[in-house]
Amino acid sequence: xxxxxxxxxxxxxxxxxxxxxxxxxxxxxADITIIWAKVSVADAKAAGVHPENDTKSDDAxxxxxxxxxxxxxxxxxxxxxxxxxxxxxLQCDIWLKDAKLPVDAILPHNPGLRGPFxxxxxxxxxxxxxxxxxxxxxxxxxxxxxxxxxxxxxxxTAYQLTQKKLAxxxxxxxxxxxxxxxxxxxxxxxxxxxxxxxMAKLDNVRVSIEIARECRTILGGNGIxxxxxxxxxxxxxESVRTYEGTDEVHTLIVGxxxxxxxxxx
Numbered sequence: 001x002x003x004x005x006x007x008x009x010x011x012x013x014x015x016x017x018x019x020x021x022x023x024x025x026x027x028x029x030a031d032i033t034i035i036w037a038k039v040s041v042a043d044a045k046a047a048g049v050h051p052e053n054d055t056k057s058d059d060a061x062x063x064x065x066x067x068x069x070x071x072x073x074x075x076x077x078x079x080x081x082x083x084x085x086x087x088x089x090l091q092c093d094i095w096l097k098d099a100k101l102p103v104d105a106i107l108p109h110n111p112g113l114r115g116p117f118x119x120x121x122x123x124x125x126x127x128x129x130x131x132x133x134x135x136x137x138x139x140x141x142x143x144x145x146x147x148x149x150x151x152x153x154x155x156x157t158a159y160q161l162t163q164k165k166l167a168x169x170x171x172x173x174x175x176x177x178x179x180x181x182x183x184x185x186x187x188x189x190x191x192x193x194x195x196x197x198x199m200a201k202l203d204n205v206r207v208s209i210e211i212a213r214e215c216r217t218i219l220g221g222n223g224i225x226x227x228x229x230x231x232x233x234x235x236x237x238e239s240v241r242t243y244e245g246t247d248e249v250h251t252l253i254v255g256x257x258x259x260x261x262x263x264x265x
Contacts, residue, residue, distance in 0.1 A: 004036070007019060009043060021035065032067055032069050039063075040058065047106055049064070063112050068099065075096060129204075132177055135207065135233075139215060142230060156218065176208070198254050202254070213231075
């Protein structure tokens with residue numbers, strides 16, 4: 001948020017937005033978008049949406065959300081092409097050049113990023129489970145293939161190295177499921193902490209990538225074709241590894257919990 005360059009200024013009773021966004025889902029087909037931009041405290045006060053008990057100076061910058069119809073003059077979106085991951089998902093670039101909005105286009109509640117961050121935590125929790133689904137499908141695909149692929153008169157599953165791969169991956173999958181289950185129980189009880197979400201998102205995604213890649217080795221050359229899912233899962237999980245917080249971000253969240261020191265900058 002501190003490096004955000006998209007900004008909104010209140011000019012003659014209208015918000016004027018300038019800036020750019022990347023990796024925004026469905027921006028070329030949506031009717032409205034939610035744009036986060038930096039706003040001066042003075043402008044937020046003039047719009048009647050700044051918290052009364054806040055002590056920031058008028059020239060300080062705060063992050064606020066805006067409802068932006070996609071037919072707004074000055075709004076432009078283009079789909080990001082030539083992706084190697086998440087190819088079925090539509091992500092876009094957005095450009096805002098003197099896009100004008102009415103004064104009530106600003107979201108009145110949850111100043112700053114508290115609102116979207118609360119959604120982010122739920123998404124991270126969901127990823128801790130979802131990534132394991134890709135891992136499980138990869139194992140099932142590899143096991144089914146290895147059970148019928150014959151080499152030297154017997155199936156691949158009859159060889160020690162294949163069994164070791166399948167056993168190691170299944171153990172890793174079960175450990176991830178147990179962590180996600182424990183996290184879910186904490187969520188239900190209202191005791192889930194941010195560092196726990198980070199641990200599950202971080203490790204379950206990277207373990208799932210390793211499982212998908214290892215399953216591809218069992219499939220041999222056939223594993224690089226579209227007939228089998230593991231390599232597709234591995235590619236898509238590279239995106240999952242990046243969105244909702246990178247490995248590095250979650251590592252530092254866990255590190256801060258362990259040491260009491262914030263090492264984000």
